[in-house]
Amino acid sequence: xxxxxxxxxxxxxxxxxxxxxxxxxxxxxxxxxxxxxxxxxxxxxxxxxxxxxxxxxxxxxxxxxxxxxxxxxxxxxxxxxxxxxxxxxxxxxxxxxxxxxxxxxxxxxxxxxxxxxxxxxxxxxxxxxxxxxxxxxxxxxxxxxxxxxxxxxxxxxxxxxxxxxxxxxxxxxxxxxxxxxxxxxxxxxxxxxxxxxxxxxxxxxxxxxxxxxx
Amino acid sequence: xxxxxxxxxxxxxxxxxxxxxxxxxxxxxxxxxxxxxxxxxxxxxxxxxxxxxxxxxxxxxxxxxxxxxxxxxxxxxxxxxxxxxxxxxxxxxxxxxxxxxxxxxxxxxxxxxxxxxxxxxxxxxxxxxxxxxxxxxxxxxxx
Numbered sequence: 001x002x003x004x005x006x007x008x009x010x011x012x013x014x015x016x017x018x019x020x021x022x023x024x025x026x027x028x029x030x031x032x033x034x035x036x037x038x039x040x041x042x043x044x045x046x047x048x049x050x051x052x053x054x055x056x057x058x059x060x061x062x063x064x065x066x067x068x069x070x071x072x073x074x075x076x077x078x079x080x081x082x083x084x085x086x087x088x089x090x091x092x093x094x095x096x097x098x099x100x101x102x103x104x105x106x107x108x109x110x111x112x113x114x115x116x117x118x119x120x121x122x123x124x125x126x127x128x129x130x131x132x133x134x135x136x137x138x139x140x141x142x143x144x145x146x147x148x149x150x151x152x153x154x155x156x157x158x159x160x161x162x163x164x165x166x167x168x169x170x171x172x173x174x175x176x177x178x179x180x181x182x183x184x185x186x187x188x189x190x191x192x193x194x195x196x197x198x199x200x201x202x203x204x205x206x207x208x209x210x211x212x213x214x
Numbered sequence: 215x216x217x218x219x220x221x222x223x224x225x226x227x228x229x230x231x232x233x234x235x236x237x238x239x240x241x242x243x244x245x246x247x248x249x250x251x252x253x254x255x256x257x258x259x260x261x262x263x264x265x266x267x268x269x270x271x272x273x274x275x276x277x278x279x280x281x282x283x284x285x286x287x288x289x290x291x292x293x294x295x296x297x298x299x300x301x302x303x304x305x306x307x308x309x310x311x312x313x314x315x316x317x318x319x320x321x322x323x324x325x326x327x328x329x330x331x332x333x334x335x336x337x338x339x340x341x342x343x344x345x346x347x348x349x350x351x352x353x354x355x356x357x
Contacts, residue, residue, distance in 0.1 A: 016337040016341070019285045019333060019337075020332070020334035020336075023284060023285070023332070023334075024332060024333070024334065039224050039225065039227045041225060041266060041307065041308070042226055042266050042267050042268065043228065043263075044266075045263055045266050045307055046285070047307075048307055049306060049308070063285060066289070067287075068284055121232070121349070150228075151231075152231060152232075153227075153228045153230070153232040154228050155229070155232060155235070155267075155345050156229065156263055156266055156267035156345075157260070157263035157341045157343075157344035157348060158341065159341070160259060160263055160338075160340060160345075161338055161345055163341070164336070164337030164339070164340075164341055167333075167337065167338075168334045171334060191349060192349060
């Protein structure tokens with residue numbers, strides 16, 4: 001049985017996630033169709049200045065392999081129709097519809113999933129197994145307009161912090177198959193307020209589609 | 215102050231958009247030196263985030279050597295002093311960063327850092343320490 005993990009997005013969150021998950025002994029399959037730009041380099045420390053213009057997924061997979069890990073690059077966007085054999089999936093993309101697609105895809109395949117987000121000075125990490133409260137139980141549907149890092153900015157090292165937390169969550173779920181903790185969300189509201197992040201346990205929303213369509 | 219070339223604007227565009235950072239905060243980061251102990255993995259990760267984020271100078275401290283070619287090190291770093299290897303990795307990400315000696319500066323505080331820290335924890339701890347320091351420095355509240 002595979003212990004591989006799909007990592008959706010090879011950017012600020014996907015970089016730490018892929019490196020850390022592979023370092024814990026799990027092969028990673030990295031999905032991204034984007035190239036490294038100068039404006040990525042203040043936070044995407046998996047890439048060097050000389051790698052501008054290169055394909056993110058390929059460069060990140062190569063960095064994992066150079067560090068002794070196992071990685072495959074898929075230079076494409078993850079979609080509901082994507083086929084890949086993995087034990088868990090983690091989303092670090094900056095695209096809300098992709099996050100919902102990842103959650104629905106994981107539930108259909110009955111594997112655990114982790115969805116990470118960061119913008120400005122805060123972010124969150126949602127983690128769940130296939131029978132738990134789902135991503136849509138909490139967030140319902142992709143927002144019509146959600147400012148991303150390109151509009152709102154993001155403090156560079158924040159993505160390392162949140163990516164590290166997301167990696168810990170998926171490693172815990174791949175390491176103990178079947179004994180997953182329930183759905184939870186780790187929330188950093190705004191680091192400028194100085195408080196510690198909160199972790200909340202989640203229960204299913206009774207009128208969520210996941211309660212009638214497994 | 216360093217002039218705002220097109221390249222610098224583009225490199226730090228996501229910081230300049232942030233309330234509390236902007237051009238003035240980024241200039242404060244460029245003028246700053248941060249001291250970091252790089253014997254632990256979180257310190258290594260934090261060093262790269264601080265360099266990439268535009269801190270002008272790093273004062274790296276440590277006694278250890280690179281034992282494995284795992285991120286952020288390459289095969290050619292194995293056996294090298296950690297201070298030299300982290301400096302190389304930092305410069306590869308932000309060529310303008312300076313490496314200095316400054317014994318008077320207190321090291322960046324990273325709770326629970328260690329040489330064998332799992333990489334996921336190193337990202338979480340190093341990222342948090344670097345993020346809190348960058349924000350404090352951008353608003354003029356860190357040394």
